[in-house]
Amino acid sequence: MRRTSLIGVVTALAVGLVSFQASAKDLFYYIGNGVIQVIDGDTDDIVADIPAEGWLRESALSPDKRYLYVTARRHLIHKVDLKANKVVQTLDVSGGGWDRFIYGFDVAPDGKTAYASIRARTTEGGEVVVKPPRLSQLDLATGKVLRTLELPWDAATLTTVRDGRMVYVIGKDLYKIDVSDDQMRLVETYPMYEKQMNFLPFWNYAWENGGVFMANYYTPELMGLLAIDKKTGEIRDTPLNGIPVFAYSVIYSPDKKKAYGVMDELNVIDLETKTYESITVNHQGTCYGINVSSDGSKVYVGGGGSTVTVFDARTLRPLKVLQMATDGMDLRRVTF
Amino acid sequence: MSDKKAVLKALNEKARAIETLAEGEEESARALQEGPPGMPAGCTTVFDTGWETNPRPTYPVGNCQASARDFHGCAGDCWWPAQVPDGLTNHPDVDKQCPNVARDWRKLQYD
Amino acid sequence: MSATYAWADHRLFRWDGEPVLYGVDDVSLFHLDREAAEVLARWRPAEPLVLDQTPPQDRPVLEAFRRARLLVPARARRPRPRPPAGTPLSTLVLEVAQDCNLACRYCYADGGTYHGAPRLLPPAVARRAARYLVDRSGSHGEVTLVLFGGEPLLNLPAVRAAVDEAETAARAAGKRVRFSLTTNGTLVTEEVCEFLHRHRVSVSVSLDGPPEVHDANRPTRGGSGSYRAARRGLALLLGSPRAPVAARVTLPPAQWDRIPEVFDHLIGLGVHEVGIAPASPVTRDLLPTAEQEEALFAGFSGLANRFLAAVGKGEVLPFSNLLDLLARIHLGASRSAPCGAGLGYLAVDTEGRFFLCHRLVGEEPFRVGDLDSGPRPEAIRGCLEALAAPREEPCSRCWARALCRGGCHYENHLRETVLGLPFGGTCGFVRRWIELGIRVYARLCASGHEELLGRIGARARC
Numbered sequence: 058m059r060r061t062s063l064i065g066v067v068t069a070l071a072v073g074l075v076s077f078q079a080s081a082k083d084l085f086y087y088i089g090n091g092v093i094q095v096i097d098g099d100t101d102d103i104v105a106d107i108p109a110e111g112w113l114r115e116s117a118l119s120p121d122k123r124y125l126y127v128t129a130r131r132h133l134i135h136k137v138d139l140k141a142n143k144v145v146q147t148l149d150v151s152g153g154g155w156d157r158f159i160y161g162f163d164v165a166p167d168g169k170t171a172y173a174s175i176r177a178r179t180t181e182g183g184e185v186v187v188k189p190p191r192l193s194q195l196d197l198a199t200g201k202v203l204r205t206l207e208l209p210w211d212a213a214t215l216t217t218v219r220d221g222r223m224v225y226v227i228g229k230d231l232y233k234i235d236v237s238d239d240q241m242r243l244v245e246t247y248p249m250y251e252k253q254m255n256f257l258p259f260w261n262y263a264w265e266n267g268g269v270f271m272a273n274y275y276t277p278e279l280m281g282l283l284a285i286d287k288k289t290g291e292i293r294d295t296p297l298n299g300i301p302v303f304a305y306s307v308i309y310s311p312d313k314k315k316a317y318g319v320m321d322e323l324n325v326i327d328l329e330t331k332t333y334e335s336i337t338v339n340h341q342g343t344c345y346g347i348n349v350s351s352d353g354s355k356v357y358v359g360g361g362g363s364t365v366t367v368f369d370a371r372t373l374r375p376l377k378v379l380q381m382a383t384d385g386m387d388l389r390r391v392t393f
Numbered sequence: 394m395s396d397k398k399a400v401l402k403a404l405n406e407k408a409r410a411i412e413t414l415a416e417g418e419e420e421s422a423r424a425l426q427e428g429p430p431g432m433p434a435g436c437t438t439v440f441d442t443g444w445e446t447n448p449r450p451t452y453p454v455g456n457c458q459a460s461a462r463d464f465h466g467c468a469g470d471c472w473w474p475a476q477v478p479d480g481l482t483n484h485p486d487v488d489k490q491c492p493n494v495a496r497d498w499r500k501l502q503y504d
Numbered sequence: 505m506s507a508t509y510a511w512a513d514h515r516l517f518r519w520d521g522e523p524v525l526y527g528v529d530d531v532s533l534f535h536l537d538r539e540a541a542e543v544l545a546r547w548r549p550a551e552p553l554v555l556d557q558t559p560p561q562d563r564p565v566l567e568a569f570r571r572a573r574l575l576v577p578a579r580a581r582r583p584r585p586r587p588p589a590g591t592p593l594s595t596l597v598l599e600v601a602q603d604c605n606l607a608c609r610y611c612y613a614d615g616g617t618y619h620g621a622p623r624l625l626p627p628a629v630a631r632r633a634a635r636y637l638v639d640r641s642g643s644h645g646e647v648t649l650v651l652f653g654g655e656p657l658l659n660l661p662a663v664r665a666a667v668d669e670a671e672t673a674a675r676a677a678g679k680r681v682r683f684s685l686t687t688n689g690t691l692v693t694e695e696v697c698e699f700l701h702r703h704r705v706s707v708s709v710s711l712d713g714p715p716e717v718h719d720a721n722r723p724t725r726g727g728s729g730s731y732r733a734a735r736r737g738l739a740l741l742l743g744s745p746r747a748p749v750a751a752r753v754t755l756p757p758a759q760w761d762r763i764p765e766v767f768d769h770l771i772g773l774g775v776h777e778v779g780i781a782p783a784s785p786v787t788r789d790l791l792p793t794a795e796q797e798e799a800l801f802a803g804f805s806g807l808a809n810r811f812l813a814a815v816g817k818g819e820v821l822p823f824s825n826l827l828d829l830l831a832r833i834h835l836g837a838s839r840s841a842p843c844g845a846g847l848g849y850l851a852v853d854t855e856g857r858f859f860l861c862h863r864l865v866g867e868e869p870f871r872v873g874d875l876d877s878g879p880r881p882e883a884i885r886g887c888l889e890a891l892a893a894p895r896e897e898p899c900s901r902c903w904a905r906a907l908c909r910g911g912c913h914y915e916n917h918l919r920e921t922v923l924g925l926p927f928g929g930t931c932g933f934v935r936r937w938i939e940l941g942i943r944v945y946a947r948l949c950a951s952g953h954e955e956l957l958g959r960i961g962a963r964a965r966c
Contacts, residue, residue, distance in 0.1 A: 114470075363495060400565050408534050411571075412572065
C-alpha cells in the first residue's frame with residue numbers, strides 16, 4: 058500500500074514536471090489600435106485578434122494572469138479575458154461633464170482594485186478648466202472611485218509597491234504615496250528633476266522583469282536605468298557608461314545580466330560592466346516596445362510601426378518579421 | 394501601361410530613372426482614384442509626415458527615420474498636435490480612420 | 505485640372521538623321537522616333553500649352569514628353585543646385601614636396617614650389633594629414649589620399665609616413681583608403697616601385713609624348729631634357745602588372761596639332777590610359793589662337809572617332825578625357841559644382857594649411873583652414889560662392905551647364921583674376937567637347953553597346 062502510493066507520488070511528480078515544462082508557454086500581446094493581437098511564442102505566429110475599442114496605451118496584468126487590463130484613448134479601461142481572448146468589460150472614467158485622462162495605471166495586488174493617475178478637464182463659461190492630476194483607487198468591478206489624492210501637476214506613470222501598501226507615481230520626481238491607511242498620503246519625494254533625469258517610464262515591464270519596474274532615463278551626459286523592486290519598494294539607479302543610445306523602452310534578460318533597449322536600433326546592455334555591448338539596426342524602423350522570451354533566447358521588438366521583429370538573442374539576427382494589423386504601442390509577454 | 398506610347402527611348406541612366414519615377418507616380422495617382430473615400434483633386438501623391446533625426450553626435454548617428462512609425466504615439470497623446478491629429482480632443486477616433494499609417498494613410502481626414 | 509506646361513530646357517541633336525533630345529537640367533538623353541520628332545517640331549513654339557486641350561492625336565506623344573520631364577508645369581522653376589557645406593572629407597591631396605627637379609615651361613606651380621622657397625612636407629605633418637582624412641571622412645567607407653607636388657618622390661619619408669598612417673587609421677576605422685601619386689617619373693627606382701605596388705598606389709606619370717615634344721616642355725633644372733629619365737621610370741613602373749599606370753599629358757597650344765602622335769607614342773610605351781590637358785595660360789604666350797583651338801578640338805575629335813572605330817572591333821581606346829565624359833553622360837548626374845574642391849576634396853600644403861584644391865595651393869584667398877583648427881566651412885563657402893557668382897547668369901543660359909558647372913576653379917581664377925581676361929574664353933571648346941561626347945554616347949547606344957557604357961559609367965561612381 059505504502060509502496061504503491063509512493064510510486065503514485067513519484068509518477069505524479071514526474072508527470073507534473075513534464076506537464077509543467079510543456080505548459081510553460083509564452084504568449085505576446087501586441088497592444089495595437091482597436092485590437093490586441095496575440096503571438097504564440099513557440100511559433101511566433103499571430104494566433105488571435107482581440108478587438109478592443111480605441112488607441113490603446115497602458116497595460117496591467119491581474120495577479121492570477123487571467124485578465125489583462127488595457128487603457129484606451131486615455132479614458133477607457135478594457136478588461137481582457139486572456140482565456141476567452143475577448144474584452145469582457147470596459148470602464149470609462151470620463152463622465153459627469155468631465156473629460157478624464159489616464160496617464161498611469163496599475164492593478165493592485167488584491168486584483169480587485171486599481172490605481173490610476175487621472176487628470177480632468179471641463180468647460181465652464183466657454184473657458185477650459187483643468188484640474189491637477191489625482192491618484193484614484195478604482196473598484197475594478199464597478200468602476201467606482203473609492204478614494205483620491207491630489208498629485209503634483211507633473212504626476213503620470215505609476216506602480217504599486219510593497220504588496221499594495223504604497224504607490225509610486227512618477228513625474229518630474231518620483232512621489233511615494235502611502236496608501237495603507239484610509240487617507241492616502243505623499244510621504245516622500247525621490248528627486249529626479251534636480252539630478253537632470255529625464256524619464257518616460259511608460260514602458261516598464263514590471264511583470265516580465267520578475268516584479269521589477271524598470272525604465273531608462275537620460276541626463277545631459279548619460280543614459281541610466283531606474284529600477285523599482287515592487288516587493289520592497291527599493292529604488293536602484295544604474296548609470297551606464299559610454300555614449301548613450303536612444304531607447305524608448307528597456308527590458309531585462311531573464312538572468313538580469315543584460316538589458317535590451319529599442320528605438321531605432323536594438324541595443325544590448327551589459328549590466329555587469331554597465332556598458333553598451335552592441336547596437337543592431339532594426340531595419341523595420343522605429344519601435345516603441347520590447348520584450349524577451351521567458352527562456353531568454355529571443356528578443357521581440359515592435360509597435361511604433363505595424364511590425365514585430367523577432368531577434369535571436371544570441372546572434373542578434375532577425376528570425377522573423379510579423380506584419381501586424383495596426384500600428385502599436387507596446388508588446389507584453391504573459392507566460393502561462 | 395498599354396495606352397502609353399513608346400515614342401521616346403531612354404538612352405542614359407538618368408533618362409531611365411525618370412521613366413521609372415513617372416511609372417511610380419502614375420500608380421500612386423491611380424490608387425488615389427480607386428474607390429471611396431475619394432481624395433480631393435490636387436492632393437499630394439506622396440505621404441510624408443516628416444523625418445525624425447538625431448542632431449547629436451551619438452547613436453543613432455545621423456539617424457533619419459520616417460516619422461510615420463512614430464505617428465500614433467504622437468497623435469493619440471497629443472505629443473505634437475501641430476503635425477498629427479490631436480487624439481485627446483478633436484480626433485479621438487484617429488485610430489479608426491487610419492489604424493496602420495503605412496497602409497491606411499490615404500484614409501486620413503483631418504485638418 | 506487644366507495645368508499649363510512648358511518645354512523644359514532641352515537641346516535637340518541630330519546625327520545621321522536620328523534625333524536625340526538632351527534634357528539640359530536633368531542630363532537625360534532620349535532618342536525620338538519620327539512621330540515624336542514631328543510632334544516636338546510642331547509644339548515647340550507653342551507654350552505654355554494646356555495638355556488636355558491639345559488634339560487627341562498628339563496628346564499621347566505630348567504625355568510621353570511630360571513623363572520624360574521634357575514638358576514640365578509652366579510655373580515650375582528649378583532652383584540652381586547649391587553645393588552642400590560641411591561635407592565629410594573623401595579626398596585629400598598632400599603637397600608632399602613643394603619642390604621639383606624639373607622646370608616645366610607651363611608649370612602652374614612656379615617650378616613646383618607654389619611660390620616661395622622650395623620645401624618638403626615634414627613626415628609628422630604628413631601623418632597628421634593622413635589621419636585627418638580618415639577621421640573626418642564621416643560615413644565614407646573609402647577615402648582617397650593623393651600624393652602630389654611638385655615632385656612627391658623628392659620626399660619619400662613623407663610619402664611613406666602618409667601611406668603608413670592612412671593605412672593604420674583606416675584599418676582601425678574599418679575603412680578603405682586608396683592612394684594615388686602623380687610623378688614626373690624621373691626619380692622612380694626599384695625600391696620606389698616596390699613600395700608603390702605593395703600599397704597599391706595608382707600612379708600617373710606626367711609624359712608629354714615623343715622625346716622632342718616632351719623635352720621642349722619638361723626640361724630639368726639644368727636645362728636638359730627629361731624624356732629619357734622619365735621613360736626609364738615608366739619602364740620600372742610598368743614592370744609590375746599589379747597597378748595600372750596612366751600618362752598625364754600637358755600640351756601648350758603650339759603642340760595641339762600633335763595630339764594624335766602624342767597619344768600613339770604613349771600607348772606605344774605601354775601606359776594603360778592617356779589623359780590630355782591643355783596647358784593653363786600661366787603666361788599670356790600660352791593663350792591659344794583660334795587656329796590652335798581648332799587643332800585641339802580636331803585632335804580630341806579624331807581620338808573620339810578612333811574610339812568609335814575601336815569599339816566596332818571590340819576594343820576600348822584608353823583616352824581618359826573621353827572615358828570620363830562618357831561616364832558622366834551615362835550617369836546623368838547633374839552637378840552642383842564643377843568639381844569636388846571644398847566639397848569633400850581639399851589640399852594640404854607643406855605647412856599643414858588647407859587650400860580649396862591642389863592647383864590653388866599658395867593662393868591666399870583660397871586658404872581655408874589648417875590641420876590645427878580644421879577647414880573653415882564659411883571660408884570654403886565664401887570661396888565657392890565668389891568663384892560661382894560671375895558665371896551664375898551666363899551659365900544659366902548655357903545648355904551644357906549641368907555637365908560643366910563653370911569649369912576649373914583655378915583656370916577661371918587665373919584667366920579672370922590674374923590675367924584679367926573676359927569670362928567665357930573656354931566655353932566654346934567645352935560645349936563642342938560635351939556635344940561630341942553626347943554624339944559618341946548616342947552612337948554607342950544605337951550600335952547596341954549599352955553594356956560597355958555601363959562599364960564606362962562605373963568610372964564616375966568611384
